[in-house]
Amino acid sequence: MTKAAELAKMGEVLTSSQLGGRRNVVINGGFQCWQRATSITVSGFSADRWRSTTGAGGAMTVSRQEFALGQTDVPSNPKYFFRHAQTTAFTNTGYNSDRTRIEDVRTLSGQLCTLSWYMKADASRTVRVNITQDFGTGGSPSADVETAIVSSQAITTSWAEYTVTFTMPSISGKTIGDDEDSFIELGFDYRAEVNNTFTIDIANVQLEAGQATPFENRSFGEELRLCQRYFHRWDSAASNYFNIAIGYVLGANASRAVYQYPNIMRAAPTIDHSGTFRVYDGTASRAVSDVTFQRTNEEQVYISFTTGGDATANRPCEMGANNDTTCTIDFKAEL
Numbered sequence: 001m002t003k004a005a006e007l008a009k010m011g012e013v014l015t016s017s018q019l020g021g022r023r024n025v026v027i028n029g030g031f032q033c034w035q036r037a038t039s040i041t042v043s044g045f046s047a048d049r050w051r052s053t054t055g056a057g058g059a060m061t062v063s064r065q066e067f068a069l070g071q072t073d074v075p076s077n078p079k080y081f082f083r084h085a086q087t088t089a090f091t092n093t094g095y096n097s098d099r100t101r102i103e104d105v106r107t108l109s110g111q112l113c114t115l116s117w118y119m120k121a122d123a124s125r126t127v128r129v130n131i132t133q134d135f136g137t138g139g140s141p142s143a144d145v146e147t148a149i150v151s152s153q154a155i156t157t158s159w160a161e162y163t164v165t166f167t168m169p170s171i172s173g174k175t176i177g178d179d180e181d182s183f184i185e186l187g188f189d190y191r192a193e194v195n196n197t198f199t200i201d202i203a204n205v206q207l208e209a210g211q212a213t214p215f216e217n218r219s220f221g222e223e224l225r226l227c228q229r230y231f232h233r234w235d236s237a238a239s240n241y242f243n244i245a246i247g248y249v250l251g252a253n254a255s256r257a258v259y260q261y262p263n264i265m266r267a268a269p270t271i272d273h274s275g276t277f278r279v280y281d282g283t284a285s286r287a288v289s290d291v292t293f294q295r296t297n298e299e300q301v302y303i304s305f306t307t308g309g310d311a312t313a314n315r316p317c318e319m320g321a322n323n324d325t326t327c328t329i330d331f332k333a334e335l
Helices: 003-014 220-227
Strands: 050-053 059-066 080-088 097-103 112-121 125-134 145-155 160-167 183-189 198-209 231-235 243-251 254-260 270-274 277-280 285-287 290-294 300-306 316-321 328-332
Touching: 097 198, 112 125, 112 145, 125 198, 145 160, 183 198, 243 300, 254 316
Parallel strands: none
Antiparallel strands: 050 097, 059 080, 080 198, 097 183, 112 160, 112 198, 125 145, 125 183, 231 328, 243 254, 243 316, 254 300, 270 328, 277 285, 277 316, 290 300
């Protein structure tokens, strides 16, 4: 582990209950950040740090919605809210939920804490709220502990704030796995709406030690950096020849660059890419036939590009999209 990563790990210990002195341990509770997409129709990540699922036979659209300017139903003047529209009913009571994971099962353990959120629906609906303590993987970790902190919450058609104060279960006597991937998971569970179509809107989700306080607004920049510890997407949407890095030509058909992530990630990420890339060395632009990622760690990765076989070794080069605004490289270190 690098020195910077060691310092970051030390920071986790200092902020396991609160993020750098911040009250709200939920990242992206105001739904500002949607790096992957602002709308999804299959189970998976929706807003950053949030996973959405639909039960058997169901179909959904989860999307970012914008508040009207000057609205007063939800205080603190938020810009966005989260919408789960169940467009086809699910037919069992398995996972149909929106949930987020908070790093480190030690977070708030044994403490009095409060969850607060705003919610409304298309009709009278019922929501269950769960907290799950997951002790991670590796070695012999303890089994998950799931607590229904609200077994049946009635939701109306108007925005309303909901709060529940509870004691997070103690982890005394438990065993955390060796892989540094334990977490607590907060979930809004819609099992009571089996066989129904519905729309539920969520805003300003906050989990904190002690009693409820007003929602903690963080700037978009701060929230994005917190999200990028777990996921970061590079894309070429800004320009069809947008560069990812400046590197050098290794040989006739190979070039390499070091790409440094915008934030130290939770762990060495898995990496996916799509689109068409090119390498330009000042004399010619060469199409890339293969992209590989090497020496991946929490801070950076070597990206190697395979091109045609006529490049001159040791020349500096630009690496990026090849007349393509749909290129993406995803760096994933989610829990």
